[in-house]
Amino acid sequence: MNTLADSSCVGAALFTDLVGFTAYTDSVGDAAAVLVLDHQTEIVGSVLDGNADGRLVKELGDGLMIWFGSADAGLAGAVDLMRAIEDARRGGSFPLAVRMGLHHGEAIERGDDLVGQTINIAARVSALAGPGELLVSDEVMGACADDRGDVPASPIGPVSVKGVSEPVWLQRIDLS
Amino acid sequence: MPAVRISSVSDRVRIIAENRNDITVDGDARIQVDGDRTTVDHVKSRLTVRVPLGTDVVIGTTSGRVEVAGAVGAASVVTESGRIEIEEAASLDARTTSARVQVGRVSGRCRVRNKSGRVEVGACGGADVATKSGRIDLQHVTGPVEAHCVSGRIEIRLDTSANVDAETVSGRISVHLPDAARPHRVEGPMVFGDPPDGCDCTVRAASVSGRVEVTPS
Numbered sequence: 001m002n003t004l005a006d007s008s009c010v011g012a013a014l015f016t017d018l019v020g021f022t023a024y025t026d027s028v029g030d031a032a033a034v035l036v037l038d039h040q041t042e043i044v045g046s047v048l049d050g051n052a053d054g055r056l057v058k059e060l061g062d063g064l065m066i067w068f069g070s071a072d073a074g075l076a077g078a079v080d081l082m083r084a085i086e087d088a089r090r091g092g093s094f095p096l097a098v099r100m101g102l103h104h105g106e107a108i109e110r111g112d113d114l115v116g117q118t119i120n121i122a123a124r125v126s127a128l129a130g131p132g133e134l135l136v137s138d139e140v141m142g143a144c145a146d147d148r149g150d151v152p153a154s155p156i157g158p159v160s161v162k163g164v165s166e167p168v169w170l171q172r173i174d175l176s
Numbered sequence: 177m178p179a180v181r182i183s184s185v186s187d188r189v190r191i192i193a194e195n196r197n198d199i200t201v202d203g204d205a206r207i208q209v210d211g212d213r214t215t216v217d218h219v220k221s222r223l224t225v226r227v228p229l230g231t232d233v234v235i236g237t238t239s240g241r242v243e244v245a246g247a248v249g250a251a252s253v254v255t256e257s258g259r260i261e262i263e264e265a266a267s268l269d270a271r272t273t274s275a276r277v278q279v280g281r282v283s284g285r286c287r288v289r290n291k292s293g294r295v296e297v298g299a300c301g302g303a304d305v306a307t308k309s310g311r312i313d314l315q316h317v318t319g320p321v322e323a324h325c326v327s328g329r330i331e332i333r334l335d336t337s338a339n340v341d342a343e344t345v346s347g348r349i350s351v352h353l354p355d356a357a358r359p360h361r362v363e364g365p366m367v368f369g370d371p372p373d374g375c376d377c378t379v380r381a382a383s384v385s386g387r388v389e390v391t392p393s
Contacts, residue, residue: 023326023345027384130289130306131324157254158183158236167183
Protein backbone atom coordinates (compact mmCIF):
# COMPACT_ATOMS: atom_id res chain seq x y z
CA MET A 1 0.00 0.00 0.00
CA ASN A 2 1.37 3.41 -0.94
CA THR A 3 1.87 5.97 1.79
CA LEU A 4 0.81 9.57 1.38
CA ALA A 5 4.44 10.57 0.84
CA ASP A 6 4.80 8.05 -1.97
CA SER A 7 1.91 9.51 -3.90
CA SER A 8 2.73 13.18 -3.52
CA CYS A 9 4.36 15.22 -6.22
CA VAL A 10 5.50 18.80 -6.71
CA GLY A 11 4.68 20.72 -9.82
CA ALA A 12 2.40 23.29 -11.38
CA ALA A 13 -1.34 22.96 -11.91
CA LEU A 14 -2.91 24.82 -14.82
CA PHE A 15 -6.67 25.36 -15.10
CA THR A 16 -8.26 26.68 -18.27
CA ASP A 17 -11.80 27.78 -19.01
CA LEU A 18 -13.51 28.86 -22.22
CA VAL A 19 -15.07 32.27 -21.66
CA GLY A 20 -18.76 32.42 -22.57
CA PHE A 21 -19.00 28.79 -23.65
CA THR A 22 -22.46 28.29 -22.21
CA ALA A 23 -23.85 31.36 -23.96
CA TYR A 24 -22.04 30.35 -27.15
CA THR A 25 -23.59 26.89 -27.02
CA ASP A 26 -26.98 28.47 -26.52
CA SER A 27 -26.54 30.62 -29.61
CA VAL A 28 -24.94 28.13 -32.04
CA GLY A 29 -26.18 24.78 -30.79
CA ASP A 30 -24.56 21.74 -29.23
CA ALA A 31 -22.99 20.33 -32.40
CA ALA A 32 -21.07 23.50 -33.25
CA ALA A 33 -20.02 23.91 -29.62
CA VAL A 34 -18.58 20.39 -29.54
CA LEU A 35 -16.43 21.28 -32.55
CA VAL A 36 -14.89 24.05 -30.47
CA LEU A 37 -14.04 21.56 -27.74
CA ASP A 38 -12.52 19.22 -30.32
CA HIS A 39 -10.42 22.07 -31.68
CA GLN A 40 -9.29 22.98 -28.17
CA THR A 41 -8.24 19.37 -27.58
CA GLU A 42 -6.17 19.47 -30.79
CA ILE A 43 -4.43 22.68 -29.77
CA VAL A 44 -3.68 21.39 -26.27
CA GLY A 45 -2.39 18.13 -27.70
CA SER A 46 0.02 19.91 -30.00
CA VAL A 47 1.31 22.12 -27.18
CA LEU A 48 1.78 19.20 -24.78
CA ASP A 49 3.56 17.21 -27.50
CA GLY A 50 6.28 19.83 -27.28
CA ASN A 51 6.34 19.89 -23.48
CA ALA A 52 7.48 16.54 -22.12
CA ASP A 53 6.81 17.65 -18.56
CA GLY A 54 3.09 18.30 -19.02
CA ARG A 55 0.04 16.06 -19.10
CA LEU A 56 -3.68 16.60 -19.46
CA VAL A 57 -5.18 15.39 -16.18
CA LYS A 58 -8.84 15.81 -17.05
CA GLU A 59 -11.45 17.77 -18.92
CA LEU A 60 -13.91 19.78 -16.83
CA GLY A 61 -16.76 20.60 -19.16
CA ASP A 62 -15.24 23.25 -21.41
CA GLY A 63 -12.24 23.63 -19.09
CA LEU A 64 -9.09 21.63 -18.62
CA MET A 65 -6.75 20.68 -15.82
CA ILE A 66 -3.14 20.20 -16.87
CA TRP A 67 -0.22 19.20 -14.63
CA PHE A 68 3.39 20.13 -15.24
CA GLY A 69 6.36 18.61 -13.43
CA SER A 70 7.96 21.97 -12.67
CA ALA A 71 7.12 25.66 -12.46
CA ASP A 72 9.29 26.41 -15.49
CA ALA A 73 7.52 23.78 -17.56
CA GLY A 74 4.15 25.04 -16.34
CA LEU A 75 4.86 28.65 -17.20
CA ALA A 76 6.27 27.76 -20.60
CA GLY A 77 3.39 25.41 -21.35
CA ALA A 78 0.74 27.88 -20.25
CA VAL A 79 2.27 30.67 -22.34
CA ASP A 80 2.53 28.38 -25.38
CA LEU A 81 -1.09 27.26 -24.97
CA MET A 82 -2.42 30.79 -24.58
CA ARG A 83 -0.49 31.99 -27.60
CA ALA A 84 -1.71 29.06 -29.70
CA ILE A 85 -5.34 29.74 -28.80
CA GLU A 86 -5.00 33.50 -29.33
CA ASP A 87 -3.40 32.85 -32.73
CA ALA A 88 -6.35 30.60 -33.62
CA ARG A 89 -8.79 33.30 -32.47
CA ARG A 90 -7.11 35.97 -34.57
CA GLY A 91 -7.12 33.63 -37.53
CA GLY A 92 -10.84 33.12 -37.09
CA SER A 93 -10.67 29.37 -36.48
CA PHE A 94 -11.38 29.53 -32.74
CA PRO A 95 -14.36 31.60 -31.61
CA LEU A 96 -13.84 31.92 -27.86
CA ALA A 97 -11.22 33.32 -25.53
CA VAL A 98 -9.73 31.21 -22.78
CA ARG A 99 -8.82 32.16 -19.23
CA MET A 100 -6.00 30.41 -17.37
CA GLY A 101 -4.63 30.14 -13.85
CA LEU A 102 -1.35 28.51 -12.76
CA HIS A 103 -0.16 27.65 -9.25
CA HIS A 104 2.86 25.73 -8.00
CA GLY A 105 3.05 23.38 -5.05
CA GLU A 106 2.47 19.86 -3.85
CA ALA A 107 -0.40 17.62 -4.92
CA ILE A 108 -1.52 14.10 -4.13
CA GLU A 109 -1.93 11.58 -6.92
CA ARG A 110 -5.25 9.74 -6.80
CA GLY A 111 -5.33 7.34 -9.70
CA ASP A 112 -4.87 9.52 -12.78
CA ASP A 113 -6.23 12.51 -10.91
CA LEU A 114 -4.50 14.98 -8.60
CA VAL A 115 -5.98 16.53 -5.48
CA GLY A 116 -4.93 18.95 -2.78
CA GLN A 117 -4.75 22.62 -1.94
CA THR A 118 -2.42 23.37 -4.84
CA ILE A 119 -5.15 22.19 -7.19
CA ASN A 120 -7.83 24.19 -5.36
CA ILE A 121 -5.76 27.35 -5.51
CA ALA A 122 -5.00 26.94 -9.21
CA ALA A 123 -8.73 26.69 -9.91
CA ARG A 124 -9.36 29.87 -7.93
CA VAL A 125 -6.57 31.70 -9.78
CA SER A 126 -8.11 30.70 -13.10
CA ALA A 127 -11.50 32.05 -12.05
CA LEU A 128 -10.00 35.51 -11.58
CA ALA A 129 -8.52 35.69 -15.07
CA GLY A 130 -10.27 37.53 -17.84
CA PRO A 131 -10.61 36.56 -21.50
CA GLY A 132 -7.20 35.79 -22.98
CA GLU A 133 -5.45 36.17 -19.64
CA LEU A 134 -2.95 34.00 -17.82
CA LEU A 135 -2.65 34.62 -14.08
CA VAL A 136 0.01 32.93 -11.98
CA SER A 137 0.73 32.89 -8.26
CA ASP A 138 3.91 34.27 -6.73
CA GLU A 139 4.73 30.64 -5.91
CA VAL A 140 5.08 29.91 -9.62
CA MET A 141 7.39 32.83 -10.25
CA GLY A 142 9.39 32.05 -7.11
CA ALA A 143 9.89 28.42 -8.13
CA CYS A 144 10.99 29.25 -11.67
CA ALA A 145 14.67 29.37 -12.50
CA ASP A 146 16.18 32.83 -12.55
CA ASP A 147 16.51 32.68 -16.32
CA ARG A 148 12.80 32.05 -16.82
CA GLY A 149 13.05 33.99 -20.04
CA ASP A 150 11.54 37.17 -21.23
CA VAL A 151 8.02 36.67 -19.86
CA PRO A 152 7.02 39.98 -18.27
CA ALA A 153 4.54 39.97 -15.41
CA SER A 154 2.68 42.63 -13.46
CA PRO A 155 1.22 42.39 -9.94
CA ILE A 156 -2.50 41.77 -9.50
CA GLY A 157 -2.83 41.56 -5.73
CA PRO A 158 -3.59 39.12 -2.96
CA VAL A 159 -6.62 36.85 -3.03
CA SER A 160 -8.12 34.74 -0.29
CA VAL A 161 -8.74 31.07 -0.91
CA LYS A 162 -11.11 29.07 1.27
CA GLY A 163 -9.14 26.88 3.64
CA VAL A 164 -5.86 28.70 3.07
CA SER A 165 -4.80 30.98 5.93
CA GLU A 166 -2.48 33.29 4.01
CA PRO A 167 -3.57 35.19 0.89
CA VAL A 168 -2.22 34.09 -2.47
CA TRP A 169 -0.46 36.89 -4.35
CA LEU A 170 -1.04 36.88 -8.08
CA GLN A 171 0.67 38.20 -11.17
CA ARG A 172 -0.57 38.67 -14.70
CA ILE A 173 1.63 37.39 -17.50
CA ASP A 174 1.90 39.96 -20.27
CA LEU A 175 1.65 38.07 -23.55
CA SER A 176 1.48 41.08 -25.88
CA MET B 177 9.08 55.27 -6.87
CA PRO B 178 7.69 53.65 -3.69
CA ALA B 179 5.19 50.81 -3.80
CA VAL B 180 2.59 49.75 -1.27
CA ARG B 181 1.04 46.27 -1.02
CA ILE B 182 -2.00 45.78 1.17
CA SER B 183 -3.88 42.60 2.01
CA SER B 184 -7.12 42.90 3.96
CA VAL B 185 -10.12 40.62 4.34
CA SER B 186 -13.20 42.54 5.34
CA ASP B 187 -11.84 45.86 6.51
CA ARG B 188 -12.06 48.95 4.34
CA VAL B 189 -8.84 50.21 2.78
CA ARG B 190 -8.46 53.88 1.95
CA ILE B 191 -5.37 55.17 0.15
CA ILE B 192 -4.70 58.89 0.04
CA ALA B 193 -2.02 60.01 -2.41
CA GLU B 194 -0.77 63.47 -1.58
CA ASN B 195 2.24 65.71 -1.71
CA ARG B 196 4.45 64.02 0.87
CA ASN B 197 7.61 61.92 1.00
CA ASP B 198 6.73 59.24 3.52
CA ILE B 199 4.10 56.52 3.96
CA THR B 200 1.87 56.43 7.02
CA VAL B 201 -0.57 53.72 8.06
CA ASP B 202 -3.49 54.50 10.34
CA GLY B 203 -5.06 51.24 11.53
CA ASP B 204 -4.30 47.94 13.22
CA ALA B 205 -2.09 45.90 10.88
CA ARG B 206 1.35 44.38 10.39
CA ILE B 207 3.69 46.65 8.43
CA GLN B 208 6.84 45.43 6.72
CA VAL B 209 9.23 47.71 4.85
CA ASP B 210 11.69 46.31 2.33
CA GLY B 211 13.51 49.12 0.54
CA ASP B 212 10.94 51.09 -1.45
CA ARG B 213 8.26 48.45 -0.89
CA THR B 214 5.87 48.58 2.06
CA THR B 215 3.64 45.58 2.75
CA VAL B 216 0.63 45.91 5.02
CA ASP B 217 -1.21 42.73 6.02
CA HIS B 218 -2.87 40.98 8.97
CA VAL B 219 -5.28 43.90 8.94
CA LYS B 220 -7.62 44.04 11.95
CA SER B 221 -9.29 47.42 11.47
CA ARG B 222 -10.16 49.97 8.84
CA LEU B 223 -7.00 51.27 7.21
CA THR B 224 -6.05 54.70 5.96
CA VAL B 225 -2.72 54.76 4.19
CA ARG B 226 -1.17 58.04 3.09
CA VAL B 227 1.37 57.76 0.29
CA PRO B 228 3.40 60.09 -1.95
CA LEU B 229 1.81 61.08 -5.27
CA GLY B 230 2.56 58.52 -7.97
CA THR B 231 3.07 55.59 -5.60
CA ASP B 232 2.31 52.17 -7.08
CA VAL B 233 -0.38 50.40 -5.06
CA VAL B 234 -1.41 46.73 -4.96
CA ILE B 235 -4.48 46.04 -2.83
CA GLY B 236 -6.48 42.91 -2.14
CA THR B 237 -9.55 42.40 0.03
CA THR B 238 -12.29 39.84 0.22
CA SER B 239 -15.21 42.08 1.06
CA GLY B 240 -13.57 45.27 2.22
CA ARG B 241 -14.21 48.42 0.23
CA VAL B 242 -11.20 49.98 -1.53
CA GLU B 243 -10.93 53.72 -2.06
CA VAL B 244 -8.01 55.50 -3.69
CA ALA B 245 -8.01 59.29 -3.48
CA GLY B 246 -5.48 61.45 -5.26
CA ALA B 247 -3.15 60.40 -8.08
CA VAL B 248 -1.31 57.10 -7.67
CA GLY B 249 0.98 55.31 -10.12
CA ALA B 250 0.14 51.80 -11.26
CA ALA B 251 -2.85 50.57 -9.26
CA SER B 252 -3.88 46.93 -8.90
CA VAL B 253 -6.96 46.04 -6.89
CA VAL B 254 -8.57 42.67 -6.42
CA THR B 255 -11.64 42.00 -4.28
CA GLU B 256 -14.60 39.66 -4.27
CA SER B 257 -17.36 41.99 -3.22
CA GLY B 258 -15.81 45.16 -1.89
CA ARG B 259 -16.64 48.26 -3.89
CA ILE B 260 -13.70 49.82 -5.76
CA GLU B 261 -13.33 53.57 -6.20
CA ILE B 262 -10.24 55.01 -7.88
CA GLU B 263 -9.91 58.75 -8.35
CA GLU B 264 -6.80 58.86 -10.53
CA ALA B 265 -4.07 56.42 -11.53
CA ALA B 266 -1.36 56.10 -14.14
CA SER B 267 -2.64 52.62 -14.99
CA LEU B 268 -5.19 50.30 -13.43
CA ASP B 269 -5.88 46.60 -13.06
CA ALA B 270 -9.07 45.98 -11.04
CA ARG B 271 -10.72 42.62 -10.49
CA THR B 272 -13.85 41.78 -8.58
CA THR B 273 -16.66 39.31 -8.61
CA SER B 274 -19.68 41.42 -7.81
CA ALA B 275 -18.57 44.86 -6.72
CA ARG B 276 -19.19 48.11 -8.51
CA VAL B 277 -16.02 49.62 -10.00
CA GLN B 278 -15.93 53.39 -10.29
CA VAL B 279 -12.87 55.02 -11.84
CA GLY B 280 -12.26 58.72 -12.34
CA ARG B 281 -9.27 59.05 -14.63
CA VAL B 282 -6.55 56.68 -15.76
CA SER B 283 -3.87 58.25 -17.93
CA GLY B 284 -2.73 54.87 -19.29
CA ARG B 285 -4.52 51.61 -19.82
CA CYS B 286 -7.46 50.64 -17.66
CA ARG B 287 -8.05 46.90 -17.24
CA VAL B 288 -11.11 45.74 -15.31
CA ARG B 289 -12.50 42.25 -14.74
CA ASN B 290 -15.89 41.87 -13.13
CA LYS B 291 -18.70 39.37 -13.18
CA SER B 292 -21.86 41.10 -12.13
CA GLY B 293 -20.84 44.53 -10.94
CA ARG B 294 -21.10 47.69 -13.02
CA VAL B 295 -17.90 49.27 -14.40
CA GLU B 296 -17.72 53.04 -14.90
CA VAL B 297 -14.62 54.85 -16.15
CA GLY B 298 -14.67 58.63 -16.49
CA ALA B 299 -11.57 58.95 -18.67
CA CYS B 300 -8.74 56.67 -19.72
CA GLY B 301 -5.95 56.29 -22.24
CA GLY B 302 -7.22 52.88 -23.33
CA ALA B 303 -9.35 50.15 -21.85
CA ASP B 304 -9.63 46.41 -21.58
CA VAL B 305 -12.80 45.59 -19.68
CA ALA B 306 -14.61 42.29 -19.34
CA THR B 307 -17.73 41.49 -17.34
CA LYS B 308 -20.31 38.75 -17.38
CA SER B 309 -23.49 40.67 -16.71
CA GLY B 310 -22.22 43.98 -15.42
CA ARG B 311 -22.75 47.10 -17.50
CA ILE B 312 -19.61 48.69 -19.01
CA ASP B 313 -19.54 52.47 -19.33
CA LEU B 314 -16.33 54.01 -20.70
CA GLN B 315 -16.21 57.78 -21.25
CA HIS B 316 -13.51 60.06 -22.73
CA VAL B 317 -11.33 57.24 -24.02
CA THR B 318 -8.21 58.22 -25.97
CA GLY B 319 -6.74 54.82 -26.85
CA PRO B 320 -7.64 51.31 -27.98
CA VAL B 321 -10.63 49.64 -26.34
CA GLU B 322 -11.50 46.01 -25.77
CA ALA B 323 -14.82 45.47 -24.04
CA HIS B 324 -16.39 42.06 -23.61
CA CYS B 325 -19.44 40.95 -21.70
CA VAL B 326 -22.07 38.27 -21.96
CA SER B 327 -25.33 40.01 -21.15
CA GLY B 328 -24.45 43.49 -19.94
CA ARG B 329 -24.75 46.70 -21.92
CA ILE B 330 -21.58 48.31 -23.31
CA GLU B 331 -21.24 52.05 -23.90
CA ILE B 332 -17.96 53.49 -25.18
CA ARG B 333 -17.34 57.16 -25.96
CA LEU B 334 -13.99 58.01 -27.53
CA ASP B 335 -12.39 61.46 -27.62
CA THR B 336 -9.91 60.42 -30.32
CA SER B 337 -10.03 57.82 -33.08
CA ALA B 338 -8.80 54.48 -31.79
CA ASN B 339 -9.42 50.80 -32.42
CA VAL B 340 -12.45 49.31 -30.70
CA ASP B 341 -13.29 45.65 -30.16
CA ALA B 342 -16.62 45.36 -28.35
CA GLU B 343 -18.42 42.05 -28.00
CA THR B 344 -21.46 40.78 -26.16
CA VAL B 345 -23.76 37.83 -26.56
CA SER B 346 -27.05 39.46 -25.66
CA GLY B 347 -26.27 42.95 -24.44
CA ARG B 348 -26.61 46.22 -26.32
CA ILE B 349 -23.47 47.98 -27.64
CA SER B 350 -23.10 51.73 -28.26
CA VAL B 351 -19.81 53.07 -29.61
CA HIS B 352 -19.51 56.83 -30.05
CA LEU B 353 -16.51 57.89 -32.09
CA PRO B 354 -15.37 61.50 -32.61
CA ASP B 355 -17.30 63.25 -35.39
CA ALA B 356 -14.26 63.32 -37.66
CA ALA B 357 -13.49 59.62 -37.25
CA ARG B 358 -13.21 57.44 -40.34
CA PRO B 359 -13.79 53.94 -38.97
CA HIS B 360 -13.16 50.67 -40.76
CA ARG B 361 -15.91 48.31 -39.59
CA VAL B 362 -15.19 44.60 -39.40
CA GLU B 363 -17.68 41.85 -38.68
CA GLY B 364 -15.38 38.85 -38.20
CA PRO B 365 -12.38 38.48 -35.89
CA MET B 366 -10.71 41.72 -34.86
CA VAL B 367 -8.08 42.84 -37.36
CA PHE B 368 -4.99 44.06 -35.54
CA GLY B 369 -2.58 46.53 -37.08
CA ASP B 370 -3.10 49.64 -39.17
CA PRO B 371 -6.56 50.29 -40.65
CA PRO B 372 -6.87 50.39 -44.45
CA ASP B 373 -6.24 53.59 -46.46
CA GLY B 374 -8.89 56.20 -45.88
CA CYS B 375 -9.68 54.98 -42.37
CA ASP B 376 -8.15 56.01 -39.07
CA CYS B 377 -9.39 53.22 -36.80
CA THR B 378 -10.83 49.73 -36.87
CA VAL B 379 -14.10 49.04 -35.08
CA ARG B 380 -15.64 45.69 -34.33
CA ALA B 381 -18.87 45.76 -32.40
CA ALA B 382 -20.55 42.38 -32.29
CA SER B 383 -23.56 41.09 -30.40
CA VAL B 384 -25.29 37.81 -31.10
CA SER B 385 -28.74 39.10 -30.20
CA GLY B 386 -28.32 42.62 -28.84
CA ARG B 387 -28.63 45.92 -30.70
CA VAL B 388 -25.38 47.49 -31.98
CA GLU B 389 -24.94 51.20 -32.63
CA VAL B 390 -21.74 52.85 -33.89
CA THR B 391 -21.67 56.58 -34.56
CA PRO B 392 -20.57 57.97 -36.92
CA SER B 393 -21.20 54.80 -38.91
